[in-house]
Amino acid sequence: MRPALCALLAVFLGCSTPQDARRYSHSAEEQGDLRVGQFTSSDWSFETSSFWLEGPEGLILIDTQMLPSALRKKIRFAKQVTGKDVELAIVLHPNPDRFNGTEWLRSEGIPVVTSEQVRDLIAGVHEKWSPLLFERYRMSGYPRTLVLPDSFGSSSRELSAAGLTVKVHLLGAGCSPAHVVIEWEGHLFVGDLVAQGSHGWFENGRIDEWLLRLDELRALQPKWIHPGHGFTGGPELLDQQAEYLRTVAEAVAAERQGPSTQGALARAAERVSRRYPDHRAPFFLPTLLRAEWMRQLSGLATGLLPVAPISSSLAEGAVSGPNVVPGGDRTR
Numbered sequence: 001m002r003p004a005l006c007a008l009l010a011v012f013l014g015c016s017t018p019q020d021a022r023r024y025s026h027s028a029e030e031q032g033d034l035r036v037g038q039f040t041s042s043d044w045s046f047e048t049s050s051f052w053l054e055g056p057e058g059l060i061l062i063d064t065q066m067l068p069s070a071l072r073k074k075i076r077f078a079k080q081v082t083g084k085d086v087e088l089a090i091v092l093h094p095n096p097d098r099f100n101g102t103e104w105l106r107s108e109g110i111p112v113v114t115s116e117q118v119r120d121l122i123a124g125v126h127e128k129w130s131p132l133l134f135e136r137y138r139m140s141g142y143p144r145t146l147v148l149p150d151s152f153g154s155s156s157r158e159l160s161a162a163g164l165t166v167k168v169h170l171l172g173a174g175c176s177p178a179h180v181v182i183e184w185e186g187h188l189f190v191g192d193l194v195a196q197g198s199h200g201w202f203e204n205g206r207i208d209e210w211l212l213r214l215d216e217l218r219a220l221q222p223k224w225i226h227p228g229h230g231f232t233g234g235p236e237l238l239d240q241q242a243e244y245l246r247t248v249a250e251a252v253a254a255e256r257q258g259p260s261t262q263g264a265l266a267r268a269a270e271r272v273s274r275r276y277p278d279h280r281a282p283f284f285l286p287t288l289l290r291a292e293w294m295r296q297l298s299g300l301a302t303g304l305l306p307v308a309p310i311s312s313s314l315a316e317g318a319v320s321g322p323n324v325v326p327g328g329d330r331t332r
């Protein structure tokens with residue numbers, strides 16, 4: 001394990017829960033609308049949350065999981081709960097834990113869609129991650145060849161399937177360079193724009209823009225936020241995410257005044273970890289810190305980030321995180 005990661009884990013494992021880490025809400029079911037179902041994959045595939053909406057004629061899936069093995073579990077579970085089949089899947093943003101299930105769904109004849117902007121970014125992200133992650137996750141069906149979702153267009157609109165109509169909002173850069181957010185009867189499905197009690201997967205986004213996205217989501221006045229990692233909650237999750245991003249930006253700003261970049265990033269990570277000692281998936285944090293460092297350094301936007309150290313940190317975290325247990329999505 002890399003020394004920086006060891007240090008991070010030690011910080012994570014050694015601290016207690018701060019008062020403001022308490023949860024306001026615990027599950028998609030708690031909000032009382034049983035038409036919304038949540039499936040969370042095991043630690044092995046980053047505890048990725050994805051959802052279904054139950055309509056009179058079937059299900060709409062929101063996101064497709066990183067591993068097809070997890071996706072199949074999700075669909076079996078949804079069928080068990082609702083007795084219904086999937087009519088449509090929607091991908092929220094160009095991260096592998098959102099789009100990787102596309103190939104399998106399409107092979108089952110299920111349509112998968114996303115925005116034109118998100119679709120255009122998927123090939124580059126797949127090319128970056130698949131050489132590293134395919135070997136690690138081949139037994140779980142990690143897609144070697146890329147199958148893209150279809151585009152539903154390049155502007156916000158309504159989509160209908162399974163007897164339901166949802167609003168799809170197209171947003172600019174956040175944790176990714178482009179996002180789709182789904183709004184349905186007070187529910188917002190946001191992917192990794194919000195992670196509850198967890199760090200999230202950052203892939204060429206921007207913190208300053210991300211904060212604007214959270215403002216835009218707040219303006220929609222949602223009752224429920226369904227995040228990409230962690231539990232469903234109310235609008236307070238937007239505030240918690242904004243506070244997290246400001247903490248990251250401040251930690252970087254404080255450490256940028258020192259001389260050593262390498263040591264400074266580790267110290268910035270420690271600052272964030274002290275504030276969020278119980279956040280899960282700490283292996284996601286270095287990527288975000290490095291990107292924020294580059295952004296502050298340039299004083300401008302930058303999506304051009306070093307790739308190798310990011311890859312190794314994430315891949316290592318996937319197998320050596322603090323709570324790795326054999327998951328049901330390890331095999332086909």
Ligand SMILES: [Zn+2]
Binds near residue numbers: 095
């Ligand atoms: Zn994610």
